[in-house]
Amino acid sequence: MSFLIENWVPALMALVSGAMLLWPALQRGAQGAAISPTEAVRLINREKAVVIDVCEPGEYAAGHVSGARSVPLATLQEAKGLPSNKALPLIVVCASGARATRAVGVLRKAGYANAQALAGGLKAWREANLPVESGGKGA
Template identity: 65%
Template sequence: MQFVIENWMLILVAVVSGALLLRGSLQGGSGVSPAEAVRLMNHEKATVIDVCEPAEFEQGHIGGARSVPLGSLDEAKGLPSNKALPLLVTCASGARAQRAAATLRKQGYQDVRVMAGGMRAWREASLPVVTGAKG
């Protein structure tokens, strides 16, 4: 009990961080798997939005993906005009894609999903990668 009293601040930080991690996973923060991403593209005609920087995009991306760097998302012209169509957002590891998805939802897109693990997970699943500026 003495430990708890002396270290109440550390315990509070641990509890809050655990709660935030749990909240993210319960809200679907982990995103969709590469296999689910393929299903979305093939059966629901999801548009793939890659928010990597242009140099990263050229090094490898999903075929047919649209390059819309995260920094230019607010004024991007490469986004679909029909905001009801599904969007699949990806980046190198998934972190930027989470931020991009939040921005896209604020812009009115109704079905925005993030690929868990980004291009790293896509490559690990041995799925095809396109190099160069165009998909």
């Protein structure tokens, strides 16, 4: 104890730097596993992640992430468009990210442990200048 009292400045610096290192991990946990568009692209390219768009059919037809499967949030629990391999990473997208976050909870309860919402939704995807398709009915 006397060591800490005599060396309070270095001890405080160590405590603060440790907290700064942990902060990003704590933030990710608080966001409900939301990932950035850059991280989503990495998952798609390296881990064969499947993109699930939970927007309504009209929103999906107006524009969606290239290659995304359309599974509206209201039909998610009985949807046939989900992959049978529940170990695959899923990236869940909606217009802004709010519905996607709710959908991640539904998917995790259904056994898709690697489901993650796209932070900022399709808006963030477009702002990152990533490919968007129009039309189609989805998968």
